Amino acid sequence: MSIDSTPPLEQLSLSGTVEEAQFSRRVLIHSILSRPDGGAGLAGQVVKIGGWVKTGREQGKGAFAFLELNDGSCPANLQVIVESGVHKLGDLVPTGTSVYVEGELKKPPEGTKQKIELKVLKVLDVGTVDAAKYPLPKTRLTLEFLRDFVHLRPRTNTVTTLINEAEKLEKELKENPAPSEADIVAAELLVKEKGEAVAQLKSAKASKEEISAAVAVLTKAKENLVKLQERFRLGNRCKLSAGIPKKDGKIDYSEDFFARQAFLTVSGQLQVETFACALSSVYTFGPTFRAEQSHTSRHLAEFWMVEPEIAFADLQDDMNCAEAYVKFLCQWLLDYSLADMEFMAAHIDKTCIDRLKMVASSNFYRITYTEAIAILEEVSKARKFENKVEWGIDLASEHERYLTEEKFKAPVIVYNYPKGIKAFYMKLNEDKKTVAAMDVLVPKVGELVGGSQREENYEVLRARILEMNLPLEPYEWYLDLRRYGTVKHSGFGLGFERMILFATGIENIRDVIPFPRYPGRADL
């Protein structure tokens, strides 16, 4: 589930720093340590690294600190050395502390295990930890114990590795589904054919080289057949087990099944933040539910949302990532699904291909909410909107469509919204009136993406929860992410069905999901 938003080191301009990289200018530890030389060849490069301290110690009578730093990109840690003149060392060494640093990769002294280490030149950011309170001690922890800290367990190697493995397997299942019987028959025929070719060559007393070349081909065909048979067996076993009923055949639907009231989620964001605050850059993709009384062609009570969450990223990085992602999706459809798009253009909406091309190639306009309101106020002197325009309103669909379809005729990112209309977790701006939120608006559907920089400051977040009359208790785990090794982080959600709506030109969102749920309809 991790997204590697950091380009491989080789692709970065390494004149010294990695300023040219588009969003996150961080380098993942994996991209250093997984090189065949263990990273030794990178000695001399200056890079930015962000991660969480696994273990830290001060040495040389407080002259420097050694940190074993992990960013979730691989189980291995990078050894980081900080001299006392660079930063207060005591703040850096507790387990769980987050650090974002710029430093020079160096060859460690002879005789050490590591092939490369980082000497810190500048500490860019630190999220401290009160060592006495951090719930994950340095000792080996049982999985049972960690189950009580699901929001912090992504910071353990076991959980990180499990998630990475699950992601690889999921990809494998999608890209290489179990072979069909026809695949097996074809492979059997190939073995037969190649076997006959060998026999023929032998009886014709062909040269040794010719025979051994044919035998090699036969061996390959046989190996392939065995692999297919094995995968076929496994694939079928999976399919069968999915249909086996539970032992007693019953499911408890009573209210206290979870021993408390439980809800369907409106977003995976708060949960995915726990992973971003351990694996750095991640995403989640799943169903989300909103019981809004919105009888419109753009709302569903169940919709699927892609939600990236990026550590060490601010609102600018977030907007850059969202813009690049939307453009990527449009270009992907043009490159790999043009026949489907041509079908849509012929039957549904003749402008859909042009719209994709326009979005894929344009720079999105970026305006603040305050600027957007000024534009809308100005235009509402000459035309009537159904919904009143004034600072503090939530933009209505007609406003969003005016901005993208008439004013700019291109995608627009509106950012810095009034705090009163946005969620408690969004980062409060210095003006104390607005929050670092952004929406990507596109022609045809209006809001396609909504996101924000998250409030990473413990005190401010706590105050915001209280200010919005929310109870603290259910958010204690969320506050823990800010108590222990907090980092600047941002993310967004892209409504998957809205993306399909936008791409295809279908009029009603209820037609782009297999089983639409909306007010009055929850069954098939």
Ligand SMILES: NC(=O)C[C@H](N)C(=O)O
């Ligand atoms: N992941 C996100 O930022 C999406 C946001 N939580 C929303 O529901 O709009």
